[in-house]
Amino acid sequence: MDRGIKISLGMHAGLILAVILADSLTVPRPDRRPEVTEVALISTADFAALVEPRREQPAPSPEAPAAPEPETPPPPPPAAEDAPEPPPPPTQADEGTSDRPQAAVVDEAPPPPDASLRPVQRQAERVAPEAVPEPDPEVQTDRRDQAALVPDDAPADTPEEAAPEQEATAREAAATETVTEATDISETEAPRRTATAPEVSMRPVRRPERPPTPPVTETARAEPQPERPATQTRPEPEPAPEPDGPSASAIEDALLAALDSPDDAPAPSPRNANTRSGDLSQSDIDMLRLAVEDCWNVGRLSSEAMQVVVTIGFELTRDARPVAESIQLVEASGGSQPAQRAAFDVGRAAINECGRNGFGLPSEYYDQWKEVEITFNPARMSVR
Amino acid sequence: MTRIARRPFLGLMAGAFAAPSQLLAQSGPLRIEVTEGVIEPVPYAIPDFLAEGSGAGDYGARITRVIAANLSGTGLMREIPASAHVARISSFESPVQFADWRAINAQALITGAVQVSGQNLNVRFRLFDVSSGQQMGDGLQLDGRTDLWRRMAHRVSDQVYSRLTGESGYFDSRVVFIAESGSRENRRKQVAVMDQDGENVEFLTDGSALSFAPRFSPSGERVLFTSYETGFPRIYLMDLASRRRQVIGDQPGTMTFAPRFAPDGNSVIYSLSVGGTTDLYMLELDSGRRYQLTQTGAIDTAPSYSPNGNRVVFESDRQGTSQLYVMPAGGGSAERISHGQGRYSTPVWSPRGDLIAFTKSHAGRFHIGVMRTDGSNERLLTASFLDEGPTWAPNGRVIMFTREAAGGDPVLMSVDITGRNLRRIPTPGPASDPSWSPLMS
The missing domain is CATH 2.120.10.30 (TolB, C-terminal domain)
Structure with a gap:
């Protein structure tokens, strides 16, 4: 045996000996049995009783800085007599988060994506030019969306000034075309035909540059505006994010104009500001058309009646309500006589239904809209 | 193309004496075209048909239910439940208070009455367009045996359906x-x-x-x-x-x-x-x-x-x-x-x-x-x-x-x-x- 081998053997033996001695010298002699904690089975109700008081604890105040000195830990919740050791008090990092046991985390898991939000056309009882998502079931359906208005607690000066209470309403869910059972929704043009989901996620829009204030034209404000005490006394509002730039100021202007105008003098309508003086604006005409469209329900018509084009003439009162006795058939083409009669009935119902509260046309142009002829052409609806 | 009616000539005559500015402002009625609409069931009300006479029993209510089931079953119409009705029909001949039916957004109203004489059943009904306050078509009455009351209800349904849609019905089949x-x-x-x-x-x-x-x-x-x-x-x-x-x-x-x-x-x-x-x-x-x-x-x-x-x-x-x-x-x-x-x-x-x-x-x-x-x-x-x-x-x-x-x-x-x-x-x-x-x- 050469010398190298002897040295190697010696060093290996030394190493082994050192490991054995080190293990016996450094490790205390603990009880090698695994640590056992006694547990007790509790019912769901008991568990809820354990965690419920903690849920009701007020959330930590956001102003509270990081406590330099440890706060007194909250008293432990009442526990069953045979309950194991109470859980350790939450650490500072756990403040503000739920202290419920892990099992409760399941309840807090984010819900799966709502299938109703898939961007596809949905079956709906109503088909309308504009898709409308399913309204809140607790909100009354109506022909238009409107927020709930609750009168202020403060009594009004006069009973007449008290704003009537208004319930929130939402339009009935609608699709833009009939969706049958056989419609393969995977083949639909999802973004364009969305019925129940927004087309894109909402992003805060960049506030556009405020355009220079245009000079007030004669058309827009025919009379010099008097002093606006309300404007002077109104506190300067905090700059708030505006949804769409000019619209907010337009609304404000309209409100101010309405407030400043004397009761007996109708304020000039801003909608006519961009039209020739003395003409009914295109937006007013569109408003009338859209109002009638909203009530023109062709769902009951036969396929033959859906090929009938009828023109219906009628007169309007000064508050833009249709005179029922004046509604008459001016012209009808296509289909049999029963089909034409049904088509006329549907058109007449649309005029009456949506004109019941007036079409909101500007009374200063009454001469231009006191007589109306509407041609109802359902050709585009027959393919819905 | 059928020209049913034209604007009265009288309006033109009156306009001839109007001020020139008014003539310029008004050049006939405002004309618009509507091509988009909605498709949804038509809300209608059908109070129980009145039982006239002691022999009518509950035929009125039974016939009414069959008619309502037929019409609502088409998916084209939606019945407004009786619990929502504001008005009550007390007589088949009495005038209809249309405002009460407009208040519940009814667009069509069907009223009726039944009489029983021996084994013969007489059913009368009327259909109204609530929005215009007018009766749609003439009222009809049907006579038949009492054991055919369901068929009579189907025939009333066909009449109503036909008047509302412009096509024949299919209920009596x-x-x-x-x-x-x-x-x-x-x-x-x-x-x-x-x-x-x-x-x-x-x-x-x-x-x-x-x-x-x-x-x-x-x-x-x-x-x-x-x-x-x-x-x-x-x-x-x-x-x-x-x-x-x-x-x-x-x-x-x-x-x-x-x-x-x-x-x-x-x-x-x-x-x-x-x-x-x-x-x-x-x-x-x-x-x-x-x-x-x-x-x-x-x-x-x-x-x-x-x-x-x-x-x-x-x-x-x-x-x-x-x-x-x-x-x-x-x-x-x-x-x-x-x-x-x-x-x-x-x-x-x-x-x-x-x-x-x-x-x-x-x-x-x-x-x-x-x-x-x-x-x-x-x-x-x-x-x-x-x-x-x-x-x-x-x-x-x-x-x-x-x-x-x-x-x-x-x-x-x-x-x-x-x-x-x-x-x-x-x-x-x-x-x-x-x-x-x-x-x-």
């Missing part, structure tokens, strides 16, 4: 179908007939032999069906009033099936299978003469006449897979009209003549669909594990068919030709193979 019972291994299939709403079911065969494919005659008085009484399928013709039946078109050594009446009711078109091929034949019922219409060596079956009787649509596998073809009623060159993917079968010509309903199977799904008679504008209305055997309502607006879920029993369903209002037809048990009658006379 019946459906012949196969009522199934027993286990799948020992299935019992009987020919049965019922009202279109599932009421008044009657069995036409005793179920001792399998029966299928019943078809109404154009008059609604007779029924064709196929039965395995002899072990081979044969076609039977039954008179509904007497329940007498006879075999037609039988030829020893052949199988005959898939019969359907010609629109005039004087002849029957059917399939005859012999030697592995199936061809179409036409049988004159009076003379018994038979004419072979196809001879291709393929399987030609499920024929259906166009309403005018000039053409026939049928299914054939002459080009490999089952497709739809149209040929002259007397036979001759057939034109393929189905060109989509999958297999097409059981075509039925619409009573209006404008559409053909069919069964389509594709990608493991069955569909009921419609297409124009030249095969264009194909639209699938349903989709399920198994949909088949469409039949048209007398007015061509609704289609009834058989639906079967995987491992389930067959049921009858109906759907509007727009694909809306898919609903199940109540039957006493499993049911299949419906055939709609014409409107009852």
Whole structure:
């Protein structure tokens, strides 16, 4: 045996000996049995009783800085007599988060994506030019969306000034075309035909540059505006994010104009500001058309009646309500006589239904809209 | 184009004396065109028909419920429940307070009254357009036996439906179908007939032999069906009033099936299978003469006449897979009209003549669909594990068919030709193979 081998053997033996001695010298002699904690089975109700008081604890105040000195830990919740050791008090990092046991985390898991939000056309009882998502079931359906208005607690000066209470309403869910059972929704043009989901996620829009204030034209404000005490006394509002730039100021202007105008003098309508003086604006005409469209329900018509084009003439009162006795058939083409009669009935119902509260046309142009002829052409609806 | 009325000349005369500025401002009525609208059920109110006299009992309420079920069942109308009514109808003749009905957004109002004298029932009704406050059409009254009160309710429903939609109704009609019972291994299939709403079911065969494919005659008085009484399928013709039946078109050594009446009711078109091929034949019922219409060596079956009787649509596998073809009623060159993917079968010509309903199977799904008679504008209305055997309502607006879920029993369903209002037809048990009658006379 050469010398190298002897040295190697010696060093290996030394190493082994050192490991054995080190293990016996450094490790205390603990009880090698695994640590056992006694547990007790509790019912769901008991568990809820354990965690419920903690849920009701007020959330930590956001102003509270990081406590330099440890706060007194909250008293432990009442526990069953045979309950194991109470859980350790939450650490500072756990403040503000739920202290419920892990099992409760399941309840807090984010819900799966709502299938109703898939961007596809949905079956709906109503088909309308504009898709409308399913309204809140607790909100009354109506022909238009409107927020709930609750009168202020403060009594009004006069009973007449008290704003009537208004319930929130939402339009009935609608699709833009009939969706049958056989419609393969995977083949639909999802973004364009969305019925129940927004087309894109909402992003805060960049506030556009405020355009220079245009000079007030004669058309827009025919009379010099008097002093606006309300404007002077109104506190300067905090700059708030505006949804769409000019619209907010337009609304404000309209409100101010309405407030400043004397009761007996109708304020000039801003909608006519961009039209020739003395003409009914295109937006007013569109408003009338859209109002009638909203009530023109062709769902009951036969396929033959859906090929009938009828023109219906009628007169309007000064508050833009249709005179029922004046509604008459001016012209009808296509289909049999029963089909034409049904088509006329549907058109007449649309005029009456949506004109019941007036079409909101500007009374200063009454001469231009006191007589109306509407041609109802359902050709585009027959393919819905 | 019909010019019904024109603006009164008087307005022009008055305008001539108006100030020049006004003349410039007003150049006739404001004219707009509306091309977009909505499709939704029309809300209507139908208070219980008044029971006039002591003998009327609850006929008024029962008739009212049948009418409401019919109208609401179309999916085109929606009943406003009586609990929401503000006004009460105390007299059939008293004027209607339309404001009360507008307040609940009713667009149509149906009022009525019933009288009973012995076994005779008298029903009167009126239909109003609430928005205009006008009566729609003339009021009508019907007389009949008290045991026919449901039919009278259906006839009132047809009148209301027709006035509101501009097309004839389909409520006073019946459906012949196969009522199934027993286990799948020992299935019992009987020919049965019922009202279109599932009421008044009657069995036409005793179920001792399998029966299928019943078809109404154009008059609604007779029924064709196929039965395995002899072990081979044969076609039977039954008179509904007497329940007498006879075999037609039988030829020893052949199988005959898939019969359907010609629109005039004087002849029957059917399939005859012999030697592995199936061809179409036409049988004159009076003379018994038979004419072979196809001879291709393929399987030609499920024929259906166009309403005018000039053409026939049928299914054939002459080009490999089952497709739809149209040929002259007397036979001759057939034109393929189905060109989509999958297999097409059981075509039925619409009573209006404008559409053909069919069964389509594709990608493991069955569909009921419609297409124009030249095969264009194909639209699938349903989709399920198994949909088949469409039949048209007398007015061509609704289609009834058989639906079967995987491992389930067959049921009858109906759907509007727009694909809306898919609903199940109540039957006493499993049911299949419906055939709609014409409107009852």
